[in-house]
Amino acid sequence: MINVLVLILLLSLSLLFFKGTLKKQMANVIAVFQAGLFAYIAYLYLNNGNIQESFDWISALNLSFVFNLDGISFIFSMLITGIGALVFIYARYYMKKYERTTPFYIYLTLFSGAMLGIVFSGNLIQLFVFWELTSVLSFLLITFFHEKERARKAAFQGLFITLMGGLAMLGGIILIGSVVDSYNIHDWTQNADAIKNSELYTAGLILILVGIFTKSAQFPFHFWLPGAMEAPTPVSSFLHSATMVKAGFFLLLRLHPSLGGTPEWFYILSTAGAITMFIGVYFAILRTEIKSVLAYTTINALGVLTLLMGIDTFLSVKAAILFLIIHAFYKATLFMVAGVIDKSTGTKLFANLGGLRKEMPLVFIFTLLATLSMAGLPPMLGFLGKELIYEAKINIPEASNFILIIGVASNILLVAVSVLFTYKIFIKKPAHKVEIKSKPNINGLIGPGILVILSLIFGLFPQLLGGNIINDALSNVFENYTPVKLKLWHGFNTVFFLSLFTVIAGFIVALLIIKFEKITFYWNKFNERILLFRFTDVFVKAIDSFVSISRKKDKIVQHGYHRYYLLSIFLLTSVLLWSQFFETRSWIFNIDNDKNSFYILIVIVITILASILAMFSNKRLATIAILGVSGYGIALIYLYYSAVDLAITQILVETVVVVLFVIVLQKLPRFAKLSNWKIKVRDLAIALIFGTVMGLLALKATEVNFDSSLYDFYSENSYLQGFGKNVVNVILVDFRGLDTFGEVIVLAIAALGVSVLLSKPKKKKV
Amino acid sequence: MEILLAILIGSLYTAGVYMLLRRSILKFIIGIIFISNATNLLVFMSSGLVKGNPPFTAPDGTPLEQTADPLNQALVLTAIVIGLGVVAYTLALKYKFFELTKTDDLDELKQTEEV
């Protein structure tokens, strides 16, 4: 699997060098590549079954790269590469007129790699990395039209929410990882009972679910998804319907064995899922723009997936996986169709559209079939999904009528939305004649065409899907799974009558809306009444107030006065050090009365005096001289205490410093007298507090017994391995030579910096 | 003797901090030198003071007992030379600053607009 990811990375990099015809055909090249990956992964899985690869990553943290291909990741990787290939073909049509397509294709290719990375990951930290990568790439793709302010804002909103969710998820992963002491999904599954019994379970689960909900646009984080529709349509159909937003569902499947099956899991998921499902379709019905409707129905579908995972039976999870495939098929189709209509007529508003069935018969057929699937009518795949969903909802163990009612209600609305969608674009008489600017070419129609035909085939022969593929995935979710069969016709049972009722009611709602346009008007009014706030507004407000609070804080903390920054640093350090001394005050320093030669005493005293004098000297040259004295004094101290090299270096450096000062002083003014005595006293007090504690620290430092193994090593090996008798020099040029090299480079950079700072700019010729 | 050295380190830090808090940039740079000297001494001292026994091996190359710790010395040597670089660079900055603003006052640095 790693080879697949590396190939994608290489391809996306090589896109940079595409020129001429190759550049024109870039999308088709990538599509062929994706199709190749599709075939390769299918071949791998169908021949070998489950595959696992792992590589060492950070062995100290017990982390390794784990890639595995099992039933779940197989379905997802098929969707990613398969729909990916179709989307790239479609992008060739859609992106024709735009500039800057190369980065766009690079991001989109990288995205497919990151998405595959998620579904192959067998390690949650690794999965998290890919997860965040998709968020960032989604941001970059939404901002393709970055000159539009709305696109920028929407992209930021999406990025912000998904990244915050990602952070929460990371926290959850680490929490639960600490229970098992591993981030490997396999280890989590093995220790599922330990996880569920631990105190951290609820907190960890909630944090991980926050990540999943943000990514999969679940209530209350759903509002970023409609905004993301500012992206070019290929992005919407690939990221924001078929793959990225499903990553949350993927993780639910993956973590079900280790985290699922508890009351918390059931209540959180089914509540969030049910609400998301209902509000998605509720808002969809009144939208006036094609892509917006699709975005809200996507939210509805994501809600359904979460709800089914929450119900948590064999049947419901099976329904969820089937619905995942169904939804990817019809929603990708509808998005592509929306893009085709937008390109052909130049508008995405229902008000300006209508009667297109004659001009675009093929597109009409595709849409019709896809919306049939969306509405859950036979013989499309969608019918199968809806039947299963109903069945699952009826058979909930904790029989909750609430879920069934809300499910039926939202499905009625969904039928209405589907009907209205087709009606408004293709059947109703347009207010003005719709002008067809350009006919879609073959690239624009292949994608939706294939997907629609596939969902028709799978709808008629459900065993193709259900036979092995879905059962394999289910056996990865449930330990003791017993297969459930898929059939198009279930007979006259409760489920069938519920379906019938749904469809009829849905058509009635649609008809009512078509006949009485006032309904929409009053409905909108009603919504404004009951909806106290819009989530996007709340988000924008929260961000704005955050920024303004930061600004206020900045004015206080970042005042711009250099010395006050330093002052606060020194004060804080002193407080910390003093409190540490207070903690360990029982420490007594034992004064050893060794004999000291008179001369070193003198040297030290002189140096002390020099440093005191330096503070109060007002003459520049005198200060420099004092500086020199203290420097040479320190050199003598080094010399006395057995550091010959240090002493020589200190003397030489001090000399250079004094010379530098003398040179610069010639060109500078006298010391400015800028502070009054009060400030001076205050500063002196702070300096004394700091100086005293540092002196104490120095005393204490001599008491510390260092580990002497380094000392022994250097002394013993200096001559044996370094052939040098001067141990300091051997350390510098041999044992730690690379550090010295680095140091010289730093110095060279400083020298270059000086040179650049002081070089006179050449006068520009006017 | 350690006590006297500790007093020296303390007074070097005091002088350094006091000068860092001045508004005059030149004093500020001198303050940096004091602080770096003080820190070098602190590091040097922390390995213990050894008189008259520098970290060399015997003429035939066998290690000698009770020499001073070579590691601290190597560290401090590096620090001294780096200190030179820091001082030279800040001096150059100061020089340029004075050239542009004709003032020695650090508070003028508050303005970020181009002069």
Added chain:
Amino acid sequence: MNLNILQYAEKPIRWLLIIISIVALLRGHNYPGGGFIGGLLAGLAIVFQSLAYDVETVRKKMKLSPQSFIGIGLAIAAISLLPSIIGGAELMQAYWVKLQITESYVLKLGTPLIFDIGIFFSVIGIVLMFIFNLSK
């Protein structure tokens, strides 16, 4: 600052300093000294010269610019890394050549010495660059 006495004494002192610096460099491995000390000494020799005359004159007299000193120094230091890279050993692993000069004296030449020479040149260049630029 044109001081005749300094100018008169400058030349021998400068050469003395340079010779001392080379000695310090070469014996640095066994006795006090080394690349840093040698380089600083040699740099000071030229600083001394510029105190006697003025910086511009000295800068013009110099055949090599400070930048080229730094460049040469870093290049030499980098070359001393090559044997360890080519030899497949750990980076900076020292290689030594032993030459039997007399019966009792073995001259040992090794990559650390080359490295030290690199430091020597770089430090000269760095000191000169500081002085020359700040005195502009």
